[in-house]
Amino acid sequence: MLALGKLLDLTLADHEPAEKTQVTVGGVRLRWLGEGALEVRPPEAQDKQLDLLLSAGIHGNETAPIELLEKLLHGIASGKIKPQVRILFLFGNPEAIRRGERFVEQDINRLFNGRHELSSGDEALRAAELEQFARVFFSLPGRARLHYDLHTAIRGSKIEQFALYPFKEGRKHSRRELARLAAAGMEAVLLQSKSSITFSAFTYEQLEAEAFTLELGKARPFGQNEQVNLSRLEARLVQIIEGTEPETQDALDGLKLFSVSREIIKHSDSFHLHLPADIENFSELSKGYLLAEDLAETRWVVEEEGARIIFPNPKVKNGLRAGILIVPDSGQHLV
Numbered sequence: 391m392l393a394l395g396k397l398l399d400l401t402l403a404d405h406e407p408a409e410k411t412q413v414t415v416g417g418v419r420l421r422w423l424g425e426g427a428l429e430v431r432p433p434e435a436q437d438k439q440l441d442l443l444l445s446a447g448i449h450g451n452e453t454a455p456i457e458l459l460e461k462l463l464h465g466i467a468s469g470k471i472k473p474q475v476r477i478l479f480l481f482g483n484p485e486a487i488r489r490g491e492r493f494v495e496q497d498i499n500r501l502f503n504g505r506h507e508l509s510s511g512d513e514a515l516r517a518a519e520l521e522q523f524a525r526v527f528f529s530l531p532g533r534a535r536l537h538y539d540l541h542t543a544i545r546g547s548k549i550e551q552f553a554l555y556p557f558k559e560g561r562k563h564s565r566r567e568l569a570r571l572a573a574a575g576m577e578a579v580l581l582q583s584k585s586s587i588t589f590s591a592f593t594y595e596q597l598e599a600e601a602f603t604l605e606l607g608k609a610r611p612f613g614q615n616e617q618v619n620l621s622r623l624e625a626r627l628v629q630i631i632e633g634t635e636p637e638t639q640d641a642l643d644g645l646k647l648f649s650v651s652r653e654i655i656k657h658s659d660s661f662h663l664h665l666p667a668d669i670e671n672f673s674e675l676s677k678g679y680l681l682a683e684d685l686a687e688t689r690w691v692v693e694e695e696g697a698r699i700i701f702p703n704p705k706v707k708n709g710l711r712a713g714i715l716i717v718p719d720s721g722q723h724l725v
């Protein structure tokens with residue numbers, strides 16, 4: 391296998407390879423762009439005009455997605471997988487990956503869409519660098535653009551694998567992309583209704599990619615991910631990469647749709663979330679339930695029919711999202 395295919399080993403060792411470009415026997419070109427960043431280019435004659443960005447390790451302790459990308463890369467570098475699309479592999483937060491922690495000083499996934507400019511430190515610099523890698527990668531005109539940012543969650547979930555679909559004013563969510571996600575094993579999609587500061591929101595809002603955050607199970611250390619079943623996602627990604635994806639029907643195949651009703655923002659150290667510590671994502675909350683309290687007698691009371699909570703986390707920094715209140719969505723606005 392080509393040495394550049396071992397991007398995780400290079401990243402864990404904090405090692406810059408001497409040889410930056412390597413070519414497989416099948417003529418696939420691998421190019422090391424920087425720490426945790428590798429571009430894959432198919433031979434020109436086989437190029438299907440799709441640019442695919444696959445990122446993982448934006449949170450350093452979310453190892454199952456990192457292992458999946460590394461497996462795909464090994465397949466490409468050994469000639470077993472034969473790409474017909476351009477791919478950019480990114481490991482988001484190398485230092486946090488080395489430490490096995492979500493982040494070192496700040497959550498990178500709250501530093502996109504300009505936020506890194508208001509901040510400082512290594513993670514702000516890395517967010518700017520990731521934006522630049524993505525901007526250059528998605529700069530070729532006339533090609534389809536797709537970004538999957540792979541994550542695992544802090545807590546268990548009533549719905550194990552799901553996607554978050556960013557929002558941009560005037561742009562509609564695509565039924566075809568949802569069908570593709572269903573075929574990749576996603577059981578639900580959360581349709582966002584406002585601009586955000588995550589990596590997938592950046593590529594969706596600013597680079598015109600179809601972009602998603604994929605939540606794939608519970609975060610565990612390297613080598614302990616046997617409970618995270620990524621076989622359907624892996625199979626679909628190989629099909630996309632090899633250009634053998636079956637014609638996607640628009641059928642959503644039982645995919646559950648939700649939209650955001652409210653984001654719960656933690657404003658101060660007095661913030662208190664009234665949920666058990668082990669509550670699972672997608673737990674239902676009944677109307678009238680006092681969900682959270684903050685200073686100045688701010689109260690978050692559930693008013694929505696069919697409300698559920700995802701990503702409850704009272705430990706986030708002040709000013710950040712401490713949970714999302716979601717409701718079922720009929721899909722009537724899809725295009």
Ligand SMILES: O=C(O)CCC(=O)N[C@@H](CCC(=O)O)C(=O)O
Pocket residue numbers: 449499541542543544545554588590603701702703
């Ligand atoms: O489990 C949690 O509380 C967080 C899991 C996680 O990292 N989720 C992403 C979602 C990104 C998005 O909203 O698109 C995150 O919080 O960054």
Ligand SMILES: [Zn+2]
Pocket residue numbers: 448449452541542543
């Ligand atoms: Zn994450």
